[in-house]
Amino acid sequence: MDDSNKLAPPTDFSTESSWTLGTDSDNMFNTFFQDRDRESSILSEFGWNLQPDDNTSHNFVDFDRIEHNFAGASNFPAISRVTDQNPSTNLDSMVREMEAQTGPATDINHSVSSSTSEDLPEKSTASASSAEKATPETAIKDKKKGPKRIRQPRFAFMTKSDIDNLEDGYRWRKYGQKAVKNSPFPRSYYRCTNGKCLVKKRVERSSDDPSTVITTYEGQHSHHAIGFPRGSAAGFITTHEAFGGHRLIPKNFYPPGIYFPAPEVSNSRVIQPRQLISSSVAHEAQESPQNQAAPQIPTDGLLGDIVHPGGRT
DNA sequence: CGGCTTTGACCCGCGC
């Protein structure tokens, strides 16, 4: 299948982004979505085409409205991405830096098309890795000299949920699990089962708060979701004061759950949510099969193209 | 039998 390939190619973050997440969630979020233009630019870097359809139907969830309509539903999402160069600085500066490195956001897809899918860092790394294991030294040497691994853009967020793998409309195959330092909970690695899709995600529980799941996505899907988690597309997401007001978040991104600002994953620092609100939506999610992971990273084709709840397969 | 998970081994980057 590959209607997919018509979608905008993944952004090329030649600068390796890290899993590191902003630590000042409030500031991070506010800054990240400082204004529409910037917001659009940034998100477009991740393949999120955010052109408003019209006044009543745009590609974002209007928290203002949703909060109003779904008072009681309680998710407060937080997405963040940083680079290794400045893991702790605010996103605004990161954005500037990225723009300086990759060019204006509007050109990003363009500038990146040459890398990413073709030049998949992971693939090259993986193949190099396997090659090393299975081939003679000569080949090994060559492989080792390959291009430096390039990270795909990543999103991370925390979800208050009993289940690790939130349904997000995509199918994932687990390819690894590692013990996390200073945490009793292992970290699981998943890869999208779609043949050509290179999206990966990482799921781990917060050691500070075992009820919180930290999910990180890397890359963007090159295909449509098989289905969509019940309820999520209906707009259960609400903003939260922690983020300083109403912000626009792409539809289809969040699976049911209760969201918190993504923590500093790399060093296990977890930002405590200011407020916890239980959500029936989270329970709903628990009904879903185990391997139906978390939030999707919307692709151009998906944005604005809501897949109604009802499950996949 | 195919798809998926488990799990030990391996590679790589980074900090000391």
Place this chain on the structure above:
DNA sequence: GCGCGGGTCAAAGCCG
């Protein structure tokens, strides 16, 4: 240079 931790591979086993 070395050790550690993160990330990935791939063989083996499980399950529908």
